[in-house]
Amino acid sequence: MDFELSEDQVLLQESVTRFVADNYSFEQRRKLVDTDQGYSDKQWSQFAELGWLGMPFAEDVGGYGGTPVETMVVLEEFGKGLVAEPYISTIVLGGGALVHGGTAAQQQELIPQIAEGNLKLALGFAERQSRYNLADVQTKVEKSGGDYVLSGMKSVVFGAPTANKFIVSARTSGGARDEGGVSLFLVDADASGVSVRGYPTVDGMRAGEVTLDGVKVGADALMGAEGEGFGALETTIDYAIAATAAEAVGAMSALNDMTLEYIKTREQFGQPIGKFQVLQHRMVDMFIAHEEAKSMAMMAAMRIDDEDANERRKAASATKVQIAKSARFVGQQSIQLHGGIGMTDEYAAGHYFKRLTMIDRSYGDGDYHLARFGALS
Amino acid sequence: MDMNFTAGELAFEQTVAAFVAENLPADIKDKVDRGIELNREEVRRWMEILGQKGWAATNWDKKDGGPGFTIAEKFLAEDAIFMNGAPKMVHFGTRMVGPVLLAFGTEEQKAKYVPKILTSEEVWCQGYSEPQAGSDLAQLQCSAVLDGDEYVINGTKIWTTSAHCADRMFALVRTSKEARKQEGITCLLIDLNAPGVEIRPIITLDGKHVFNQEFFDNVRVPVADRVGEEGDGWRIAKFLLGHERSNATYVSMNKRNLRKLKEIMADQRADGERLADDPGFVRKVADLEQDVLATTTMAMRQLAAASADKPMGTEASIMKLRVMDAYKQCHELMMEAGAYYAQPFERGHIRGEANTEWVGPDYLYRMSPDYFESRAMSIAGGSHEIQKDILAKRALGL
Numbered sequence: 001m002d003f004e005l006s007e008d009q010v011l012l013q014e015s016v017t018r019f020v021a022d023n024y025s026f027e028q029r030r031k032l033v034d035t036d037q038g039y040s041d042k043q044w045s046q047f048a049e050l051g052w053l054g055m056p057f058a059e060d061v062g063g064y065g066g067t068p069v070e071t072m073v074v075l076e077e078f079g080k081g082l083v084a085e086p087y088i089s090t091i092v093l094g095g096g097a098l099v100h101g102g103t104a105a106q107q108q109e110l111i112p113q114i115a116e117g118n119l120k121l122a123l124g125f126a127e128r129q130s131r132y133n134l135a136d137v138q139t140k141v142e143k144s145g146g147d148y149v150l151s152g153m154k155s156v157v158f159g160a161p162t163a164n165k166f167i168v169s170a171r172t173s174g175g176a177r178d179e180g181g182v183s184l185f186l187v188d189a190d191a192s193g194v195s196v197r198g199y200p201t202v203d204g205m206r207a208g209e210v211t212l213d214g215v216k217v218g219a220d221a222l223m224g225a226e227g228e229g230f231g232a233l234e235t236t237i238d239y240a241i242a243a244t245a246a247e248a249v250g251a252m253s254a255l256n257d258m259t260l261e262y263i264k265t266r267e268q269f270g271q272p273i274g275k276f277q278v279l280q281h282r283m284v285d286m287f288i289a290h291e292e293a294k295s296m297a298m299m300a301a302m303r304i305d306d307e308d309a310n311e312r313r314k315a316a317s318a319t320k321v322q323i324a325k326s327a328r329f330v331g332q333q334s335i336q337l338h339g340g341i342g343m344t345d346e347y348a349a350g351h352y353f354k355r356l357t358m359i360d361r362s363y364g365d366g367d368y369h370l371a372r373f374g375a376l377s
Numbered sequence: 378m379d380m381n382f383t384a385g386e387l388a389f390e391q392t393v394a395a396f397v398a399e400n401l402p403a404d405i406k407d408k409v410d411r412g413i414e415l416n417r418e419e420v421r422r423w424m425e426i427l428g429q430k431g432w433a434a435t436n437w438d439k440k441d442g443g444p445g446f447t448i449a450e451k452f453l454a455e456d457a458i459f460m461n462g463a464p465k466m467v468h469f470g471t472r473m474v475g476p477v478l479l480a481f482g483t484e485e486q487k488a489k490y491v492p493k494i495l496t497s498e499e500v501w502c503q504g505y506s507e508p509q510a511g512s513d514l515a516q517l518q519c520s521a522v523l524d525g526d527e528y529v530i531n532g533t534k535i536w537t538t539s540a541h542c543a544d545r546m547f548a549l550v551r552t553s554k555e556a557r558k559q560e561g562i563t564c565l566l567i568d569l570n571a572p573g574v575e576i577r578p579i580i581t582l583d584g585k586h587v588f589n590q591e592f593f594d595n596v597r598v599p600v601a602d603r604v605g606e607e608g609d610g611w612r613i614a615k616f617l618l619g620h621e622r623s624n625a626t627y628v629s630m631n632k633r634n635l636r637k638l639k640e641i642m643a644d645q646r647a648d649g650e651r652l653a654d655d656p657g658f659v660r661k662v663a664d665l666e667q668d669v670l671a672t673t674t675m676a677m678r679q680l681a682a683a684s685a686d687k688p689m690g691t692e693a694s695i696m697k698l699r700v701m702d703a704y705k706q707c708h709e710l711m712m713e714a715g716a717y718y719a720q721p722f723e724r725g726h727i728r729g730e731a732n733t734e735w736v737g738p739d740y741l742y743r744m745s746p747d748y749f750e751s752r753a754m755s756i757a758g759g760s761h762e763i764q765k766d767i768l769a770k771r772a773l774g775l
Contacts, residue, residue: 128737131647131716155737156717177648199736202722202745209736268513278762335582335752339511339760340536343581343588343753350582354749361712361719367657 003298009073015050016077024081026348032084033204037162039085045117053091054115057099062112068239072246072301079250082355084205086120089159092243093236094121097167100239101184101223101232110165110186122163124154124210125233132364134233135179139170139212146219148172150185150193150212158362160208161198163189168212172227184229186221187212203355235309237363238316242300244359245319248327249297251359252290255334255352259283262338279337286330293326310376317364317373324366327356380677386449393432393457400426406462412743413729414585415464417500417542423464424497432458433495434471441479442495448683452676459629469501469538470494474547477564477613481605490545490566504534504548504567504591505614511536512763514549515558515611519593521550521565528552528565528603530573530596536757540576540589543569549614552607562610566602573597581753583746584727618693627700627754628676631669634707638662641714641740652714661710668703672696691772694764701754701761708744708751715741722746 005013023043032040047053055070057063064070071092078087095114098107098121113119130136139152150170157166166187174181187194193215198208224232260283263274273279296319303315331353335342342349360366382390405419415423427433430444435451435458437443446454459465475494478487493499510517519532530550540546546567553561569576573596579588605613642653642662652658679692712719718737725731726742735742755761769775 126717129646129649131645131652133648136648156720197736199721199723201720202749203720207720267509268511268516273512276762278765332752336755336761339756340506340753343756345580345582345584350749354582354745357712357745357748358720361716365713365716367713371657 005069005073009069012070013073013077016052016074017080019046019050020077020081020083024083026351029082029084029204030351033200038200038204038206044085047085047087048115048117052087053117054111056091057095057111057115061107062115068242068301068304071239071243072297075243075246076250076297079247079252079355080254082204082251082351086122086159086162086206088240088243088247089122089157089163090114090120092240093123093158094163094165094167096236096239097121097123097184097223097232100235101229103224105220106186106223119165120159120163122157122159122166122208122210123236124157124160124166124168125237126155126157127153128155130155132368133177134169134237135182135230136177137169137171137182138176139168141170141172141183141185144216147216148185148219148222150187150215150217152212154210154212156201156207157210158205158207160196160210161206165189166194166210167223168210169229169233170212174227179230181227182230182233183226184223184232185217186223187215187217191215191217201358203358204351205355205358231309235312238312239304241316241320241363242297242304244362245293245297245300245323248323248356248359249290249294251352251356252286252293252327252330255330255349255356256283256286256290258349259286259334259337266339273337282333282337286333289326289329293322296322314373314376317369317376320364320369321366321373324360324369327360328366331356380674382449382453386453389450390453390457393454394461396430397458397461397463401461401463402426405464408729409462409464411729412747413727414587420464420500420542421497424468427458428496433497434475436471437475437479437495441475442491448680452680455626456629456632459626460633465626465630468497469503469543469547470497470499473503473617474501474545474566477547477604477617480616481564481609481613483601485601486566486604499545500539500543502537502540502543502546502569504537504540504546506536507533508535508590512760514614515562517549517551517562519548519550521552521563521598523552523600524597526600527597528600530565530567530593530598533590533592535588535590536579537589537591538587540569540591541578541586545569546591549610555608559611560608562614563607564604564610564613565598566604567593567596567598568602571596571598582749584722584724585746585750627704628669628673628696631672631700631703631707634704634711635662635666635669637740638665638707638711638714641711644738644740645714645716658710658714665703665706665710668699668706672699672703675699691768694759694767694772697759698761698764704754705751708748712744712748715744719745719748 051064052074054063055066059065098110125134127138142149154168168185168187169182170185171181172183193213195211196208201207263279264272266273300315300319304312306312334349335353338349341347405423408415424433432444434443435446435454439445471494478490507517521528521530546569548565548567549562550565551561552563555561573594575592577590578586579590580586643651645652647655675696718741721736726735727746
């Protein structure tokens with residue numbers, strides 16, 4: 001039984017902590033997300049140099065053979081700084097879909113480019129009517145000779161505006177919500193028929209609506225076997241849950257630290273407000289919420305690559321439920337304890353709260369995962 | 378015991394509803410629906426329309442230019458106005474300055490300020506909180522030093538709603554440093570266009586500009602613009618707290634938001650079904666709806682007590698706590714209903730300045746910003762923690 005990080009993992013953690021300390025003060029982050037693109041290409045290149053982009057991929061495709069624990073380490077530190085670069089969309093979602101659902105040829109061609117920082121991906125898996133059901137796919141596929149023609153729209157695709165390639169779920173067969181018949185396709189962002197309506201999201205990141213209007217792709221764009229893409233998609237999203245759980249844990253610890261500091265220093269009625277028992281107990285509850293979330297994120301990192309798909313699903317859903325509870329509580333209470341200043345755009349707390357809220361709203365919310373967890377138990 | 382409004386009262390409510398339905402300008406209604414703040418011209422235009430019926434100040438007596446409603450009529454009128462799409466009645470002039478001047482002002486002050494409050498020709502804001510005086514308001518430091526027949530003001534006020542749209546500020550300032558902080562506080566009416574006043578915007582989490590911080594650098598205010606005597610400020614502030622007998626607006630707002638939530642649920646889909654048919658979600662909304670019913674019932678109880686001139690107890694604190702809890706919960710559920718489409722955020726749309734189409738269902742673009750804004754409801758106007766302290770002391774003697 002060992003919950004400690006290895007020496008290498010500690011070194012990795014220290015390098016990310018250093019990076020965030022040097023480049024991601026709240027003011028730096030704020031300026032960055034207000035630019036058109038919302039993140040820095042220069043910093044993305046630095047991630048490549050530092051080996052973070054190649055981290056989770058196999059060595060034989062240019063990666064560093066990292067496990068979900070390495071991903072947890074990186075994302076937790078990213079969460080503390082609210083790092084805005086498209087790590088989740090390119091590495092966890094896009095890269096994850098390649099690993100779990102791509103052909104060997106696709107992995108060999110694309111993963112090295114990702115690791116070098118030369119290829120950004122975005123995974124389009126949600127649709128207008130789908131809510132959180134990954135199998136609810138109406139984007140349709142028509143066969144045309146050996147090619148495929150895709151038509152439909154993928155919703156709120158994280159990282160869409162600057163992606164070089166999309167991976168999209170589309171239906172080659174089956175009924176509107178059948179798992180069977182869902183296929184994954186690689187689509188160039190500049191392919192004819194692809195249009196992206198990009199926008200910022202509440203947390204300062206970027207997403208977009210990706211419309212596919214008769215987009216023709218070759219047979220080599222199909223990832224894995226036709227109609228059998230659902231398993232890879234579901235696995236990828238479960239991995240994303242584990243990764244964003246770690247990010248949420250980092251954000252919660254930053255929020256708790258700044259809230260604790262505030263109630264120790266803010267004076268009203270002749271004393272620091274942290275002397276009032278009501279606030280002490282509230283802060284303790286926030287502290288506990290973070291510890292529980294951290295425990296679940298660690299569990300997720302260790303269980304998410306379980307060969308038993310049901311163990312993986314349970315781990316992911318239980319973790320997401322914890323995040324829903326903890327992140328919401330810590331986010332909301334940090335604002336409450338800060339009073340008026342917590343409500344301002346100028347102060348950091350609100351930005352952490354917003355990122356936590358968006359993580360809660362992605363990949364299935366607490367209700368969705370409670371139901372999934374319940375059904376699996 | 379009787380919970381019903383009389384036939385006459387209900388008929389009156391219908392009259393108000395009909396008037397609003399016919400006379401609320403479409404452009405204003407649209408802005409309110411889309412959650413975009415009104416500008417001064419729009420506020421004034423709507424207040425003038427209400428003023429035609431004498432309804433600009435629903436809480437005023439006939440002798441003061443108001444409609445002289447009974448408490449039941451006031452409750453019903455405000456509810457009808459609000460439920461038919463009108464803007465929130467957060468009007469510092471009619472709700473705050475007006476009642477204070479009518480109760481404590483000199484004849485000159487009333488003649489000078491009251492008519493323009495009724496027509497919204499002059500817009501007021503409230504200068505209370507300071508960076509070091511939030512929950513502990515009595516600690517306020519903004520100083521007013523007498524110099525001849527003027528006070529010289531130096532200091533700052535913060536969290537002032539709509540100061541950037543206002544002509545004048547009703548402010549609590551410190552005229553002396555007494556052993557007991559409250560005794561050194563005085564009410565002044567400050568002209569925001571006077572030399573030395575600087576107003577800085579504060580942008581909140583939802584991207585809106587509602588709050589401000591004001592800086593006063595040797596601003597001169599005539600003694601004639603002091604309300605009451607020096608040291609009366611705290612007593613006047615308490616009068617205002619007691620005078621505003623209900624959080625009626627927010628009771629109505631919760632009903633209106635609940636209606637909107639149900640519209641969203643009817644439109645949103647999950648697994649091909651309406652979210653309105655999802656048992657889990659329905660259960661959460663039912664819980665909220667029961668809370669809204671409980672707070673509405675408490676409001677009516679408070680109303681009945683006020684009508685019978687019974688002394689008002691600690692109902693205001695209880696109401697604030699529960700009404701705001703429901704308000705926050707409703708916004709949380711609206712955002713949850715949006716799922717992925719609660720994420721896009723375009724500042725231009727929030728401010729009503731965009732010329733592109735919104736992404737996703739139209740009704741969803743404000744759901745997250747409004748959720749973030751709603752978190753302030755347990756902070757502003759006396760935080761939840763303070764309200765509970767008040768109840769512990771006054772209701773329970775703890």
